[in-house]
Amino acid sequence: xxxxxxxxxxxxxxxxxxxxxxxxxxxxxxxxxxxxxxxxxxxxxxxxxxxxxxxxxxxxxxxxxxxxxxxxxxxxxxxxxxxxxxxxxxxxxxxxxxxxxxxxxxxxxxxxxxxxxxxxxxxxxxxxxxxxxxxxxxxxxxxxxxxxxxxxxxxxxxxxxx
Amino acid sequence: xxxxxxxxxxxxxxxxxxxxxxxxxxxxxxxxxxxxxxxxxxxxxxxxxxxxxxxxxxxxxxxxxxxxxxxxxxxxxxxxxxxxxxxxxxxxxxxxxxxxxxxxxxxxxxxxxxxxxxxxxxxxxxxxxxxxxxxxxxxxxxxxxxxxxxxxxxxxxxxxxxxxxxxxxxxxxxxxxxxxxxxxxx
Numbered sequence: 001x002x003x004x005x006x007x008x009x010x011x012x013x014x015x016x017x018x019x020x021x022x023x024x025x026x027x028x029x030x031x032x033x034x035x036x037x038x039x040x041x042x043x044x045x046x047x048x049x050x051x052x053x054x055x056x057x058x059x060x061x062x063x064x065x066x067x068x069x070x071x072x073x074x075x076x077x078x079x080x081x082x083x084x085x086x087x088x089x090x091x092x093x094x095x096x097x098x099x100x101x102x103x104x105x106x107x108x109x110x111x112x113x114x115x116x117x118x119x120x121x122x123x124x125x126x127x128x129x130x131x132x133x134x135x136x137x138x139x140x141x142x143x144x145x146x147x148x149x150x151x152x153x154x155x156x157x158x159x160x161x162x
Numbered sequence: 163x164x165x166x167x168x169x170x171x172x173x174x175x176x177x178x179x180x181x182x183x184x185x186x187x188x189x190x191x192x193x194x195x196x197x198x199x200x201x202x203x204x205x206x207x208x209x210x211x212x213x214x215x216x217x218x219x220x221x222x223x224x225x226x227x228x229x230x231x232x233x234x235x236x237x238x239x240x241x242x243x244x245x246x247x248x249x250x251x252x253x254x255x256x257x258x259x260x261x262x263x264x265x266x267x268x269x270x271x272x273x274x275x276x277x278x279x280x281x282x283x284x285x286x287x288x289x290x291x292x293x294x295x296x297x298x299x300x301x302x303x304x305x306x307x308x309x310x311x312x313x314x315x316x317x318x319x320x321x322x323x324x325x326x327x328x329x330x331x332x333x334x335x336x337x338x339x340x341x342x343x344x345x346x347x348x
Contacts, residue, residue: 051314052307068315077318092214112328126325152323
C-alpha cells in the first residue's frame with residue numbers, strides 16, 4: 001500500500017514537473033534546448049533553410065533564431081549547442097494583449113524604459129529568459145523567449161580576449 | 163511639418179560654434195531613398211511588418227519625417243570628444259505624435275554632418291509603423307531574416323543575456339540593424 005502511494009505520488013510529481021517544463025518557452029519550444037526539428041514537428045517544415053525563420057500563423061507571427069554555430073566552432077557569439085538549435089523566439093500577436101491581462105507576476109520581472117524608444121518598456125524575467133516589449137506600459141508588442149540566465153551562463157562560449 | 167526646436171538650454175550648455183551644424187535632413191533622407199538603399203529599406207519594412215503584425219505606414223519615409231516633430235537637442239558627452247550624437251523616436255505617425263529627437267555632435271576634425279542624416283533616417287524607419295514604432299529588436303530580427311545563410315553566419319544577431327540592462331539590450335540590436343542598413347545606405 002505504501003509503495004502504491006509512493007508510486008502515485010511520484011507519478012503526480014513527474015506530471016507536475018513535466019507540465020511545468022512544457023510551460024517554458026513557446027509551446028514547449030525552449031531556447032538552447034529545442035531544435036529546428038522540434039519546431040518543424042510543431043509548425044511544419046519551412047522552405048527557408050537560413051538561421052532566422054518566421055512562421056506566419058493565423059493569430060501571430062513567430063520568429064525563430066537558430067544557432068549558426070556548431071557548438072563553439074566559430075570565433076564569436078556562439079552557444080555550446082549543435083547547429084540549428086533554437087536560440088531565441090520572438091512572438092508578435094495580431095491582437096496585442098495588455099500587460100495587465102497576462103497575469104504576469106510583476107515581482108518576477110524587472111521593468112526598464114527603452115532608452116532609444118522612450119514609449120517602450122522592457123519587462124524582463126532573466127531567470128526564465130522572457131522579455132516583453134510593452135508600448136506605453138500597456139500593450140505587449142512582442143514577447144521574446146531567450147536563454148534562461150542559468151543556461152546562458154553555462155552554455156555561452158567563452159573566447160579569449162581580442 | 164518639420165519643427166526644429168533648439169532649446170535655450172542647448173546654448174547655455176555648449177557654445178553653438180562647437181557643435182556641428184545640422185544639414186537639410188529631409189533632403190538627406192530623400193537622397194538616401196534611391197537605388198539599392200530604397201530597395202533594401204522597403205524589404206526591411208515589409209519584413210518587419212510581417213514579423214510584428216503591425217502594418218507599415220503607407221507614407222514615404224520623407225513624408226514620415228516631414229510629419230514628425232523634430233527636436234535638435236544639445237550635445238551629449240564632453241567637449242573635445244568625438245561623439246556620435248544619437249537619437250530617439252517617440253509617438254506614432256498615425257496619432258500625429260511622432261517625434262524625432264536628435265542630439266547634436268561636437269565639432270571634430272571629421273566631417274560628421276552626414277551622420278545626422280543617417281540618424282534621422284534611422285529614427286524615421288522606427289516611426290514607419292502604422293501605429294507605435296518598430297523596435298530595434300524587431301528591426302534586427304527582420305534584417306537578419308533578409309540575409310543569406312552564409313551572410314547570417316558572418317552577421318550573427320547579438321545575444322545579450324536576459325539580465326542585460328535596457329541600454330545594453332536596445333543598443334546591441336540598434337547597432338546590429340544600423341550596421342546592415344549602412345551597407346546599403348551610405
